[in-house]
Amino acid sequence: METIQYNLPQDRIPRVWYNVLPDLPKPMAPPLHPGTHKPIGPDDLAPLFPMALILQEVSGEREIEIPEEVRQIYAQWRPSPLFRARRLEKALDTPAHIYYKYEGGSPAGSHKLNTAVAQAYYNKKEGTKHLATETGAGQWGSALSMACAFFGLDCKVFMVRVSYDQKPYRRALMEAFGAQVTASPSMETESGLGIAISEAVEVAAKDPNTKYALGSVLNHVLLHQTVIGQEAIEQMALAGDDPDVIIGCTGGGSNFAGLVMPYIGRKLKGKSSARVVAVEPSACPSLTKGRFTYDFGDTGHLTPLVKMHTLGSTFMPPGIHAGGLRYHGMAPLVSHVLDLGLAEAVTVQQLDAFAAGIQFARSEGIIPAPESNHAVATAISEALEAKQEGKARTILFNLSGHGHFDMQSYIAYQAGKLENYEYPAEEVAMALAGLPAFE
Numbered sequence: 001m002e003t004i005q006y007n008l009p010q011d012r013i014p015r016v017w018y019n020v021l022p023d024l025p026k027p028m029a030p031p032l033h034p035g036t037h038k039p040i041g042p043d044d045l046a047p048l049f050p051m052a053l054i055l056q057e058v059s060g061e062r063e064i065e066i067p068e069e070v071r072q073i074y075a076q077w078r079p080s081p082l083f084r085a086r087r088l089e090k091a092l093d094t095p096a097h098i099y100y101k102y103e104g105g106s107p108a109g110s111h112k113l114n115t116a117v118a119q120a121y122y123n124k125k126e127g128t129k130h131l132a133t134e135t136g137a138g139q140w141g142s143a144l145s146m147a148c149a150f151f152g153l154d155c156k157v158f159m160v161r162v163s164y165d166q167k168p169y170r171r172a173l174m175e176a177f178g179a180q181v182t183a184s185p186s187m188e189t190e191s192g193l194g195i196a197i198s199e200a201v202e203v204a205a206k207d208p209n210t211k212y213a214l215g216s217v218l219n220h221v222l223l224h225q226t227v228i229g230q231e232a233i234e235q236m237a238l239a240g241d242d243p244d245v246i247i248g249c250t251g252g253g254s255n256f257a258g259l260v261m262p263y264i265g266r267k268l269k270g271k272s273s274a275r276v277v278a279v280e281p282s283a284c285p286s287l288t289k290g291r292f293t294y295d296f297g298d299t300g301h302l303t304p305l306v307k308m309h310t311l312g313s314t315f316m317p318p319g320i321h322a323g324g325l326r327y328h329g330m331a332p333l334v335s336h337v338l339d340l341g342l343a344e345a346v347t348v349q350q351l352d353a354f355a356a357g358i359q360f361a362r363s364e365g366i367i368p369a370p371e372s373n374h375a376v377a378t379a380i381s382e383a384l385e386a387k388q389e390g391k392a393r394t395i396l397f398n399l400s401g402h403g404h405f406d407m408q409s410y411i412a413y414q415a416g417k418l419e420n421y422e423y424p425a426e427e428v429a430m431a432l433a434g435l436p437a438f439e
């Protein structure tokens with residue numbers, strides 16, 4: 001039989017999270033206080049996050065130990081499987097080898113649980129009673145709701161209005177885990193994640209027993225996701241293959257970073273020459289059309305200023321179905337790595353993403369989340385390019401979540417009701433004109 005899954009036993013769940021920062025040739029620009037524009041210190045963040053997470057945010061340690069209690073919960077779905085997409089390879093008639101790390105097998109349906117469990121753990125340990133957060137697609141809200149149920153924390157989720165209306169089952173899942181879910185903003189609008197973040201931050205800032213949890217963008221969130229790449233390195237060794245190209249979709253950058261940062265660490269040590277590709281939607285092109293500069297993380301300008309690829313915090317992304325990719329900025333760490341030339345970025349149109357998701361489902365049997373479809377589409381393009389060149393190519397991508405709660409978007413796609421969106425250059429320019437004026 002041909003091997004399809006390259007799996008690791010439970011005792012191979014990583015014991016540390018990998019922090020790429022000390023291995024990078026240049027440090028990141030520091031976050032700045034929104035009022036004074038001076039670098040912020042740990043105390044400035046203390047109203048929002050527990051100190052353990054703040055220290056991880058600025059840590060210079062290469063390896064950060066994963067608490068045993070967190071590893072024990074990880075064992076519910078980790079190590080996650082690495083699949084070789086042999087049926088897809090045959091369908092594409094490509095000489096390429098296609099591998100995917102599947103994070104959709106987590107009980108909440110995506111990679112988001114890797115950080116949700118860690119964040120709930122540290123909050124519980126430092127006495128937090130309630131966590132407030134936002135969710136775009138519903139995946140992050142589901143993950144945090146589940147993690148809060150495990151640690152006995154209350155969870156309040158501001159769910160972007162369009163998702164709240166389109167995905168009642170996601171909402172029901174969060175409520176089943178005990179979370180309180182509110183549409184954000186409360187009036188009928190299609191605003192993106194920026195406003196939901198402001199709402200959650202405001203709730204946390206006003207109550208000493210409430211902290212804020214973010215599902216992407218920040219260093220500590222990306223750090224927790226590095227279990228994905230560390231496992232993948234071992235699993236690719238089991239498969240006897242080494243990736244030539246590594247791909248992840250990017251909303252705030254966390255599933256991408258989780259897979260690629262351990263590989264970037266290897267690149268910097270001369271142990272890998274893989275290309276690293278971030279895939280974003282054409283409708284929200286922060287990496288490919290945004291500016292690398294200081295900006296606010298939210299629309300209400302309550303967060304610190306961070307240096308990132310951004311379309312401007314007032315940018316309103318079109319209502320594409322990959323809700324988790326509708327964020328105006330990008331993780332400062334991912335932006336920095338792109339700036340250093342250690343990664344590249346491409347865009348994929350909504351219709352191409354869904355076409356790829358359907359093709360993948362018909363070969364592999366898994367319906368990807370609309371966000372993950374962007375990575376699938378790029379993996380397929382790479383495989384077809386290899387076919388055209390008549391050369392082997394080993395492709396590894398992150399299948400960050402399943403799409404079982406996203407079937408409304410597949411219904412719309414199959415009915416021909418979805419459109420492509422290319423964000424017009426003039427509108428990007430207008431949103432960028434509103435950036436804070438300094439550097």
Ligand SMILES: Cc1ncc(COP(=O)(O)O)c(C=O)c1O
Pocket residue numbers: 110111136137138139140215216217249250251252253254255256323324325369371372400401402
């Ligand atoms: C399945 C899935 N993949 C990817 C993303 C994008 O987020 P990130 O870039 O942080 O991985 C999301 C966000 O909600 C998601 O739900």
